[in-house]
Amino acid sequence: MSFAIACYNAGEYLAPAVASALAQTGVSVEVLIVDDGSTDGSVAVAEGLARADARVRLFRTKTNSGPAGARNIALAEMRGSWFAVLDADDLILPNRSRTLIDLAERESADFVADNLTVFGKDVVEKPFLSHPISKGWRRLTLDTYFAQSRLLSDTPNPGFLKPMVRRRVIEAAALRYNERLMIGEDDELVVRLLASGYTYFVLNMPLYRYRKHGASISHRLSLDHAERMMAAEHRIRDLIGPELAARPSYYGRWLAMVRGLAFTRSIDLLKRRRPLAAALALLREPAAIPLYREPLMSALRQLIRRAKLR
Known part of the structure; x- marks a missing residue:
């Protein structure tokens, strides 16, 4: 097992994340920070961890390149039969790797993932995927994945899951992350794998602990991030072709991306004190207006908390 830990200013969380990877049972492990x-x-912190355990190796990007660039270094340096992503502020349970590998062998899967447990300060701990799965696991086809992976949706997006990929698949597909993406790099990689015919199974059991906090990259969608995601989505449309792109499963994903970009653009314009331009952006894509519900509710909750503290 080769764990890739991309680390950017996560020093306070790094040691527990590495320890959880090294504690995996029933598998040989290396950790690439x-x-x-x-x-x-x-x-x-990373240097100390590498000195303390030979299974830990430290690499550094030449310039800040985001999670995709950091993970590509790990992909080039990995020695294990499986590649796994572990965010520097997250944790995994000791039996995760063995359990997922067993599932992959049983179902002849090319890559696998499990449910997540969302946790953190002031966060109600709960599983990320809440819908029942027959047998405790299921295969995600490209159609199913498209139907469920919709930007800023109220339903759980499988793009947040943390797949484990066989080394032979990585080599056969010459697999690398899209370094233009700062958010959504896992989702784009999964789509390319599925579009290439590789099989993906997801376990309902939550063995990955996903920490949610204010500094989490995936919780901050800037206009630049959204525009990069849209550019990647155009490439996905070219990859899958017009027939698949016209299916309801994908078309819904595309509309969610268009809506999400319009919403993010309007927020950016409001931050730059251009309310009229923000309103025009919403009028051009009115389906984005309901997305304001969550930030407005969040602002209301903050006002209520402040009032209670007085």
């Missing part, structure tokens, strides 16, 4: 230009002392 790739520091992505941290300024918080993460490198010193």
